[in-house]
Amino acid sequence: MTDHAHAHHDQHGHEAPAVAGRELTKLAVSATLHCLTGCAIGEVLGMIIGTALGWGDWSTIGLAVVLAFFFGYLLTIGPVLRSGLPFKQAVKVALAADTVSILVMEIVDNGVMLAVPGAMEAGLTNVLFWGSLAFALLVAFVVTVPVNRWLIGRGRGHAVVHQYHH
Template identity: 60%
Template sequence: MDHSAHHTPTAHDHATHQAGNGRSGASWSTAAKATLHCLTGCAIGEILGMAIGTALLWGNVPTMILAITLAFIFGYSFTLFAVRRAGLDFKSAVKVALAADTVSIAVMELVDNAIIALTPGAMDAHLSDGLFWSALLGGFAVAFLITTPVNKWMIGRGKGHAVVHAYH
Protein backbone atom coordinates (compact mmCIF):
# COMPACT_ATOMS: atom_id res chain seq x y z
CA MET A 1 0.00 0.00 0.00
CA ASP A 2 1.32 3.43 -0.94
CA HIS A 3 1.32 5.64 2.16
CA SER A 4 2.73 8.68 0.35
CA ALA A 5 -0.77 9.81 -0.51
CA HIS A 6 -1.48 10.08 3.22
CA HIS A 7 1.64 12.05 4.10
CA THR A 8 0.96 15.42 5.72
CA PRO A 9 3.43 18.02 4.45
CA THR A 10 5.89 19.28 7.02
CA ALA A 11 8.01 22.39 7.21
CA HIS A 12 11.03 20.26 6.29
CA ASP A 13 9.23 18.94 3.20
CA HIS A 14 8.43 22.46 2.06
CA ALA A 15 11.92 23.76 2.74
CA THR A 16 13.43 20.78 0.91
CA HIS A 17 11.12 21.41 -2.03
CA GLN A 18 12.02 25.10 -2.00
CA ALA A 19 15.69 24.23 -1.69
CA GLY A 20 15.82 21.87 -4.64
CA ASN A 21 16.17 18.74 -2.49
CA GLY A 22 18.24 20.57 0.10
CA ARG A 23 21.35 21.17 -2.01
CA SER A 24 21.01 24.81 -2.97
CA GLY A 25 19.08 26.38 -0.05
CA ALA A 26 15.82 28.30 -0.22
CA SER A 27 15.19 30.62 -3.14
CA TRP A 28 15.78 34.36 -2.77
CA SER A 29 12.14 34.89 -3.76
CA THR A 30 10.90 32.71 -0.89
CA ALA A 31 13.24 34.46 1.55
CA ALA A 32 12.19 37.91 0.34
CA LYS A 33 8.48 37.03 0.69
CA ALA A 34 9.05 35.72 4.22
CA THR A 35 11.01 38.85 5.12
CA LEU A 36 8.38 41.14 3.61
CA HIS A 37 5.69 39.31 5.61
CA CYS A 38 7.72 39.83 8.77
CA LEU A 39 8.57 43.42 7.87
CA THR A 40 4.89 44.28 7.42
CA GLY A 41 4.02 43.27 10.97
CA CYS A 42 7.19 44.83 12.37
CA ALA A 43 6.62 48.09 10.52
CA ILE A 44 3.06 48.44 11.78
CA GLY A 45 4.14 47.85 15.37
CA GLU A 46 7.30 49.93 15.10
CA ILE A 47 5.58 52.93 13.50
CA LEU A 48 2.72 52.75 15.96
CA GLY A 49 5.10 52.52 18.92
CA MET A 50 7.36 55.33 17.70
CA ALA A 51 4.36 57.51 16.90
CA ILE A 52 2.73 56.91 20.30
CA GLY A 53 5.97 57.44 22.23
CA THR A 54 6.85 60.55 20.25
CA ALA A 55 3.33 62.01 20.50
CA LEU A 56 3.30 61.43 24.28
CA LEU A 57 6.76 63.05 24.55
CA TRP A 58 8.22 59.90 26.10
CA GLY A 59 11.96 59.51 26.34
CA ASN A 60 13.96 57.47 23.85
CA VAL A 61 14.18 54.27 25.88
CA PRO A 62 10.45 53.88 26.71
CA THR A 63 9.55 54.80 23.12
CA MET A 64 11.92 52.16 21.71
CA ILE A 65 10.68 49.54 24.18
CA LEU A 66 7.08 50.22 23.15
CA ALA A 67 7.98 50.16 19.45
CA ILE A 68 9.91 46.90 19.73
CA THR A 69 7.19 45.26 21.82
CA LEU A 70 4.51 46.25 19.32
CA ALA A 71 6.71 45.11 16.42
CA PHE A 72 6.93 41.63 17.95
CA ILE A 73 3.20 41.56 18.74
CA PHE A 74 2.16 42.61 15.23
CA GLY A 75 4.85 40.46 13.60
CA TYR A 76 3.69 37.35 15.45
CA SER A 77 0.01 38.16 14.98
CA PHE A 78 0.21 38.01 11.17
CA THR A 79 1.55 34.46 11.33
CA LEU A 80 -0.73 33.51 14.20
CA PHE A 81 -3.86 34.54 12.31
CA ALA A 82 -2.70 32.80 9.12
CA VAL A 83 -2.05 29.44 10.77
CA ARG A 84 -5.23 29.68 12.87
CA ARG A 85 -7.15 30.25 9.64
CA ALA A 86 -5.45 27.10 8.30
CA GLY A 87 -6.98 25.14 11.19
CA LEU A 88 -4.35 25.01 13.94
CA ASP A 89 -5.48 25.28 17.54
CA PHE A 90 -4.35 28.37 19.41
CA LYS A 91 -1.52 26.71 21.38
CA SER A 92 -0.05 25.09 18.25
CA ALA A 93 -0.46 28.33 16.29
CA VAL A 94 1.48 30.25 18.95
CA LYS A 95 4.30 27.69 18.78
CA VAL A 96 4.42 27.99 14.98
CA ALA A 97 4.43 31.80 15.11
CA LEU A 98 7.24 31.83 17.68
CA ALA A 99 9.29 29.32 15.67
CA ALA A 100 8.60 31.08 12.38
CA ASP A 101 9.22 34.68 13.28
CA THR A 102 11.38 35.13 16.38
CA VAL A 103 14.79 35.25 14.70
CA SER A 104 13.52 37.27 11.75
CA ILE A 105 11.80 39.87 13.94
CA ALA A 106 14.77 40.04 16.32
CA VAL A 107 17.27 40.66 13.51
CA MET A 108 14.95 43.18 11.89
CA GLU A 109 14.37 45.07 15.13
CA LEU A 110 18.04 45.06 16.05
CA VAL A 111 19.06 46.52 12.69
CA ASP A 112 16.17 48.97 12.39
CA ASN A 113 16.52 50.34 15.92
CA ALA A 114 20.30 50.56 15.67
CA ILE A 115 19.93 52.70 12.56
CA ILE A 116 17.36 54.93 14.23
CA ALA A 117 19.48 55.24 17.38
CA LEU A 118 22.66 55.97 15.41
CA THR A 119 21.09 58.53 13.06
CA PRO A 120 21.93 61.91 14.60
CA GLY A 121 18.77 63.65 15.79
CA ALA A 122 16.37 60.87 14.72
CA MET A 123 15.32 59.92 18.24
CA ASP A 124 14.62 63.55 19.07
CA ALA A 125 12.74 64.28 15.84
CA HIS A 126 8.99 64.86 15.92
CA LEU A 127 6.34 63.09 13.86
CA SER A 128 6.19 66.08 11.53
CA ASP A 129 9.96 65.97 10.83
CA GLY A 130 11.26 64.34 7.69
CA LEU A 131 14.23 63.04 9.69
CA PHE A 132 11.89 60.95 11.87
CA TRP A 133 10.33 59.24 8.85
CA SER A 134 13.50 58.93 6.77
CA ALA A 135 15.39 57.27 9.64
CA LEU A 136 12.48 54.94 10.38
CA LEU A 137 11.85 53.96 6.75
CA GLY A 138 15.55 53.82 5.94
CA GLY A 139 16.01 51.51 8.91
CA PHE A 140 13.29 49.23 7.54
CA ALA A 141 14.98 49.11 4.12
CA VAL A 142 18.36 48.18 5.59
CA ALA A 143 16.73 45.69 7.98
CA PHE A 144 15.00 44.03 4.99
CA LEU A 145 18.32 43.71 3.15
CA ILE A 146 20.06 42.19 6.16
CA THR A 147 17.20 39.94 7.30
CA THR A 148 16.47 38.41 3.87
CA PRO A 149 19.71 36.35 3.76
CA VAL A 150 19.08 35.25 7.37
CA ASN A 151 15.62 34.04 6.38
CA LYS A 152 17.02 32.38 3.23
CA TRP A 153 19.51 30.44 5.33
CA MET A 154 16.87 29.44 7.92
CA ILE A 155 14.19 28.45 5.41
CA GLY A 156 16.73 26.38 3.49
CA ARG A 157 17.25 24.37 6.67
CA GLY A 158 13.55 23.93 7.45
CA LYS A 159 13.62 26.54 10.21
CA GLY A 160 12.12 30.00 10.72
CA HIS A 161 9.39 30.89 8.27
CA ALA A 162 9.60 27.44 6.66
CA VAL A 163 7.47 26.04 9.51
CA VAL A 164 4.56 28.21 8.38
CA HIS A 165 4.57 26.87 4.83
CA ALA A 166 3.48 23.44 6.01
CA TYR A 167 0.11 25.08 6.81
CA HIS A 168 -0.39 27.08 3.60
Protein backbone atom coordinates in the same frame (compact mmCIF):
# COMPACT_ATOMS: atom_id res chain seq x y z
CA MET B 1 9.23 17.00 -3.55
CA THR B 2 12.00 14.66 -4.61
CA ASP B 3 12.71 11.43 -2.74
CA HIS B 4 15.99 12.96 -1.63
CA ALA B 5 14.17 15.97 -0.20
CA HIS B 6 11.74 13.70 1.65
CA ALA B 7 14.64 11.70 3.03
CA HIS B 8 16.53 14.77 4.27
CA HIS B 9 15.65 15.81 7.79
CA ASP B 10 17.63 18.07 10.07
CA GLN B 11 18.65 17.05 13.56
CA HIS B 12 15.36 18.28 15.06
CA GLY B 13 13.09 16.41 12.67
CA HIS B 14 12.05 19.37 10.51
CA GLU B 15 11.97 18.58 6.85
CA ALA B 16 14.33 20.74 4.84
CA PRO B 17 12.61 22.43 1.91
CA ALA B 18 13.35 21.13 -1.57
CA VAL B 19 14.36 24.56 -2.81
CA ALA B 20 17.65 26.22 -3.52
CA GLY B 21 19.10 29.12 -5.44
CA ARG B 22 16.63 31.66 -6.75
CA GLU B 23 13.59 29.84 -5.40
CA LEU B 24 15.09 29.86 -1.91
CA THR B 25 15.90 33.56 -2.25
CA LYS B 26 12.32 34.26 -3.40
CA LEU B 27 10.97 32.44 -0.34
CA ALA B 28 13.35 34.40 1.89
CA VAL B 29 12.27 37.71 0.36
CA SER B 30 8.61 36.74 0.79
CA ALA B 31 9.17 35.71 4.43
CA THR B 32 11.09 38.92 5.11
CA LEU B 33 8.36 41.07 3.53
CA HIS B 34 5.87 39.29 5.80
CA CYS B 35 8.09 40.04 8.79
CA LEU B 36 8.65 43.61 7.64
CA THR B 37 4.90 44.20 7.49
CA GLY B 38 4.37 43.22 11.13
CA CYS B 39 7.54 44.96 12.26
CA ALA B 40 6.68 48.13 10.39
CA ILE B 41 3.19 48.28 11.88
CA GLY B 42 4.60 47.84 15.38
CA GLU B 43 7.59 50.12 14.84
CA VAL B 44 5.58 52.96 13.37
CA LEU B 45 2.86 52.68 16.00
CA GLY B 46 5.43 52.44 18.82
CA MET B 47 7.46 55.36 17.50
CA ILE B 48 4.32 57.48 17.05
CA ILE B 49 3.01 56.72 20.55
CA GLY B 50 6.39 57.14 22.28
CA THR B 51 7.25 60.31 20.40
CA ALA B 52 3.80 61.82 20.87
CA LEU B 53 3.98 61.15 24.62
CA GLY B 54 7.45 62.67 24.82
CA TRP B 55 9.04 59.43 25.99
CA GLY B 56 12.79 58.93 25.89
CA ASP B 57 14.56 56.89 23.23
CA TRP B 58 14.70 53.63 25.19
CA SER B 59 11.05 53.71 26.31
CA THR B 60 9.92 54.49 22.79
CA ILE B 61 12.10 51.75 21.32
CA GLY B 62 10.88 49.30 23.97
CA LEU B 63 7.27 49.95 23.05
CA ALA B 64 8.07 49.74 19.32
CA VAL B 65 9.82 46.39 19.77
CA VAL B 66 6.98 44.91 21.83
CA LEU B 67 4.44 46.06 19.23
CA ALA B 68 6.61 44.80 16.36
CA PHE B 69 6.71 41.31 17.89
CA PHE B 70 2.98 41.45 18.64
CA PHE B 71 1.98 42.43 15.10
CA GLY B 72 4.59 40.15 13.52
CA TYR B 73 3.26 37.13 15.39
CA LEU B 74 -0.34 38.20 14.82
CA LEU B 75 0.17 38.22 11.04
CA THR B 76 1.31 34.60 11.24
CA ILE B 77 -1.15 33.34 13.86
CA GLY B 78 -4.23 34.53 11.93
CA PRO B 79 -3.68 32.46 8.76
CA VAL B 80 -2.44 29.46 10.77
CA LEU B 81 -5.63 29.53 12.86
CA ARG B 82 -7.69 29.72 9.66
CA SER B 83 -5.94 26.55 8.46
CA GLY B 84 -7.56 24.76 11.42
CA LEU B 85 -4.70 24.59 13.92
CA PRO B 86 -5.68 25.20 17.56
CA PHE B 87 -4.58 28.51 19.11
CA LYS B 88 -1.81 27.04 21.30
CA GLN B 89 -0.28 25.26 18.30
CA ALA B 90 -0.68 28.35 16.11
CA VAL B 91 1.27 30.38 18.68
CA LYS B 92 4.04 27.76 18.67
CA VAL B 93 4.21 27.87 14.87
CA ALA B 94 4.38 31.68 14.90
CA LEU B 95 7.14 31.68 17.52
CA ALA B 96 9.16 29.15 15.52
CA ALA B 97 8.50 30.89 12.20
CA ASP B 98 9.10 34.51 13.12
CA THR B 99 11.18 35.01 16.26
CA VAL B 100 14.66 35.12 14.73
CA SER B 101 13.51 37.20 11.76
CA ILE B 102 11.72 39.77 13.94
CA LEU B 103 14.63 39.89 16.39
CA VAL B 104 17.16 40.61 13.64
CA MET B 105 14.88 43.17 12.04
CA GLU B 106 14.28 44.96 15.34
CA ILE B 107 17.95 45.09 16.31
CA VAL B 108 18.88 46.52 12.92
CA ASP B 109 16.07 49.03 12.47
CA ASN B 110 16.32 50.40 16.00
CA GLY B 111 20.09 50.51 15.74
CA VAL B 112 19.78 52.59 12.58
CA MET B 113 17.25 54.91 14.21
CA LEU B 114 19.63 55.48 17.12
CA ALA B 115 22.58 55.97 14.76
CA VAL B 116 20.93 58.71 12.69
CA PRO B 117 21.68 61.96 14.53
CA GLY B 118 18.47 63.61 15.74
CA ALA B 119 16.11 61.01 14.26
CA MET B 120 14.56 59.96 17.55
CA GLU B 121 14.12 63.55 18.71
CA ALA B 122 12.92 64.91 15.37
CA GLY B 123 9.21 64.61 16.10
CA LEU B 124 6.32 63.23 14.11
CA THR B 125 6.03 66.23 11.79
CA ASN B 126 9.70 66.17 10.77
CA VAL B 127 10.86 64.51 7.57
CA LEU B 128 14.04 63.43 9.37
CA PHE B 129 11.99 61.17 11.65
CA TRP B 130 10.00 59.54 8.83
CA GLY B 131 12.93 59.35 6.42
CA SER B 132 15.09 57.75 9.10
CA LEU B 133 12.38 55.26 9.99
CA ALA B 134 11.86 54.31 6.34
CA PHE B 135 15.63 53.98 5.85
CA ALA B 136 15.93 51.91 9.05
CA LEU B 137 13.24 49.49 7.89
CA LEU B 138 14.87 49.19 4.46
CA VAL B 139 18.27 48.40 5.99
CA ALA B 140 16.61 45.88 8.34
CA PHE B 141 14.94 44.21 5.35
CA VAL B 142 18.23 43.93 3.44
CA VAL B 143 20.03 42.47 6.47
CA THR B 144 17.20 40.05 7.33
CA VAL B 145 16.72 38.47 3.87
CA PRO B 146 19.94 36.41 4.06
CA VAL B 147 19.11 35.40 7.64
CA ASN B 148 15.71 34.11 6.50
CA ARG B 149 17.29 32.45 3.46
CA TRP B 150 19.68 30.58 5.73
CA LEU B 151 16.88 29.56 8.12
CA ILE B 152 14.47 28.43 5.38
CA GLY B 153 17.25 26.49 3.67
CA ARG B 154 17.57 24.48 6.88
CA GLY B 155 13.82 23.92 7.33
CA ARG B 156 13.56 26.55 10.05
CA GLY B 157 12.15 30.04 10.47
CA HIS B 158 9.35 30.80 8.06
CA ALA B 159 9.70 27.33 6.51
CA VAL B 160 7.72 25.88 9.44
CA VAL B 161 4.64 27.89 8.50
CA HIS B 162 4.46 27.00 4.78
CA GLN B 163 2.45 23.83 5.35
CA TYR B 164 -0.35 25.98 6.83
CA HIS B 165 -0.56 28.44 3.93
CA HIS B 166 -2.63 26.13 1.75
